[in-house]
Amino acid sequence: ETGVTQTPRHLVMGMTNKKSLKCEQHLGHNAMYWYKQSAKKPLELMFVYNFKEQTENNSVPSRFSPECPNSSHLFLHLHTLQPEDSALYLCASSPPGQGGRETQYFGPGTRLLVL
Amino acid sequence: GESVGLHLPTLSVQEGDNSIINCAYSNSASDYFIWYKQESGKGPQFIIDIRSNMDKRQGQRVTVLLNKTVKHLSLQIAATQPGDSAVYFCAENFETGANNLFFGTGTRLTVIP
Numbered sequence: 001e002t003g004v005t006q007t008p009r010h011l012v013m014g015m016t017n018k019k020s021l022k023c024e025q026h027l028g029h030n031a032m033y034w035y036k037q038s039a040k041k042p043l044e045l046m047f048v049y050n051f052k053e054q055t056e057n058n059s060v061p062s063r064f065s066p067e068c069p070n071s072s073h074l075f076l077h078l079h080t081l082q083p084e085d086s087a088l089y090l091c092a093s094s095p096p097g098q099g100g101r102e103t104q105y106f107g108p109g110t111r112l113l114v115l
Numbered sequence: 116g117e118s119v120g121l122h123l124p125t126l127s128v129q130e131g132d133n134s135i136i137n138c139a140y141s142n143s144a145s146d147y148f149i150w151y152k153q154e155s156g157k158g159p160q161f162i163i164d165i166r167s168n169m170d171k172r173q174g175q176r177v178t179v180l181l182n183k184t185v186k187h188l189s190l191q192i193a194a195t196q197p198g199d200s201a202v203y204f205c206a207e208n209f210e211t212g213a214n215n216l217f218f219g220t221g222t223r224l225t226v227i228p
Contacts, residue, residue, distance in 0.1 A: 002160070031214060043159070043204070043218040056215060090158050094214055101147040101166065102214055106158035 003027040004107035006091050012113045013081065021076040021110045023091030030096045032074040033104060034066060037088040049074060081114045088112070127225045134192040136222045138205035143186060145207035149216065150179060150190045154201045162190070162203075192224075200226045 004025045013019050025032065034046040048056035049068040063085075065077040074091055088111050092104040128134045140148065146167035151159035165172045165179045165188075172179050178191040188205050202223045206216040 002158070004158075006158075040220065042220050043206075043216075045215055045217075048215065092158075101208060103149060103161050103164060104214070104216060105161060106151075108156070108158045 002105045002107065004091060004093055004105055006089075006107040006110050008110060009108065010111045010113075012115065013078070014115050015081060015083070017081075018077070018079040020078065021089055021091075021112075023074040023076075023107055025072055025074075025091075025093040025105075025107075027093060027095070027105065029093035029105075030071050031094045031102070032068060032071070033092040033094075034074065034076050035090040035092065035106075037090055037109070043090065047076075078112075081112075083114050086112055086114045124220065125223045125225065127227055128195050130195060130197060130226050130228050132195055134190075134195045134199070134224060134226075136190045136192075136203050136224065138188040138190075138219050138222075140186050140188055140205065140207045140219075141217070142207060142209040143183075145186075145209040147208040148179070148181065148188050149206045149208075150177075150188075151204045151206065151218075152199075152201045153204065153221070159204060195224075195226050197226045197228055200224055 007022045031050045033048050036044045045058050046060045047066040052068045063080050067075040088109045090109045091107040094102040094104045149164040150162040152162050153159045163174045163179050170181050176193045180189045202221040204218050204221045206218045
C-alpha cells in the first residue's frame with residue numbers, strides 16, 4: 001500500500017454516461033496527478049495540481065474534467081467518452097519540496113472500459 | 116540478462132541471476148530519474164531514484180547507474196527473485212520548477228524459476 005487509494009478499481013461505461021473517478025492520498029502530500037496508461041504506450045501525464053491549483057493540463061480533451069477540492073482528494077469527471085479512452089487511469093501524489101524533484105507515489109489505478 | 120534501451124520490451128532471467136534493465140532517456144536537461152516497478156493489476160511502485168549529480172546509487176538488491184554522457188540509465192537487480200517479475204519503467208524530469216515525470220514504455224522482466 002502506497003497511501004494513495006483510487007475508486008472504483010474497475011469501471012465500464014457507455015459513451016453517453018457520466019462517471020467520476022476518485023483518488024485520495026493519506027500521505028500529507030501537496031501535489032496530485034492524473035495519468036493515463038494505455039497498452040504499449042508510456043504513461044501519459046494528464047493533469048497536475050499543486051495546493052489545489054491546476055498547474056498542468058497536458059492537452060487533454062474536455063470530456064475529461066479534473067477537480068481538486070483539497071490537497072488530499074482528486075477527482076476525474078468523465079462524460080461522453082470514446083472507446084479509445086479505455087485505459088488504466090492512475091493517480092499519484094508527491095510531497096512538498098524544492099525545485100520540483102520529488103518522488104511520486106501511485107495508486108492502484110482505475111481500469112476503465114468504454115463501450 | 117540485459118536489455119538494450121526501450122527497443123527490447125521483454126527480458127527473461129533465471130532465478131538467482133542478476134538482471135540489468137536499460138533505459139535511454141531523451142532530454143539532456145533531465146536532472147532527476149526514477150525507476151518504477153509495476154506488477155500486474157497494480158500501480159507503479161517506486162524502486163529507486165537518482166539525481167544528475169550522482170552516477171550511482173544503491174538500494175536493497177538494486178543499483179541505478181547514470182551515464183549522462185550517453186543519456187543512459189540502468190537498473191541492476193541482484194539475485195533476481197520470482198517476485199521481481201514485473202514491468203519496469205524509467206522516468207525523467209527536466210522541467211524547471213515542475214515535478215512532471217516523463218516515462219519510457221517499460222521493460223517486462225520475467226524471472227524463470
